[in-house]
Amino acid sequence: GQQLNQSPQSMFIQEGEDVSMNCTSSSIFNTWLWYKQDPGEGPVLLIALYKAGELTSNGRLTAQFGITRKDSFLNISASIPSDVGIYFCAGDNFNKFYFGSGTKLNVKP
Amino acid sequence: GAGVSQSPRYKVAKRGQDVALRCDPISGHVSLFWYQQALGQGPEFLTYFQNEAQLDKSGLPSDRFFAERPEGSVSTLKIQRTQQEDSAVYLCASSQTGGRGNEQFFGPGTRLTVL
Secondary structure, three states, X not given: OOOEEEEOOEEEEXXXXXXXXXXXXXXXXXEEEEEEEOXXXXXXXXXXEOOOOOEEEEOOEXXXXXXXXXXXXXXXXXXXXXXXXXXEEEEEEOOEEEEOOOEEEEEEO | OOOOEEEXXXXXXXXXXXXXXXXXXXXXXXXXXXXXXXXXXOXXXXXXXXXXXXXXXXXXXXXXXXXXXXOOOOEEEEEOOOOHHHOEEEEEEEEOOOOOOOOOEEOOOEEEEEO
């Protein structure tokens, strides 16, 4: 199946720092999405991107749909302790979602 | 309900037992998806329904896995003769439509442990 390469695998940052993570694929996607998953819960949608080049913000989160449609990044500004969790990118082709392996974010107060 | 619900939240089965996992999607959502999430990995697609029609089951790992959504709302994922490699979290998601604007909303998952 299609593989999404998500990096970094994990990050340890200080509260207040900015964070950047990205996702690349060998395949083109119609939609890119970013999810956050807390322990024992399902993923929660953060941002959805529908057009190549699209840049979308949701509070302190900003994500972009790469021009080639094969990549996306997520930035978190001024991190806070509740940002801790695992962030997944997902690419959608005709209702089949492919997920990256996740970026585990740790925030030190 | 307000969100996607799944039951049971935890299931322990002996190898060889059959299990049934239930998903209640958000009311009115047309599309329903099942995923399998192994420890430390992202969710992997299993199957997709639009209303009661199972449009894609290409992700089901073997013929021991079977999913249904007979009335286009609640769905059940059944695993027959469970094996240890079936141990994972099984996530259900629903979306309002099958097309653009198809943000998927996930349930909390069922953690299946096969001994």
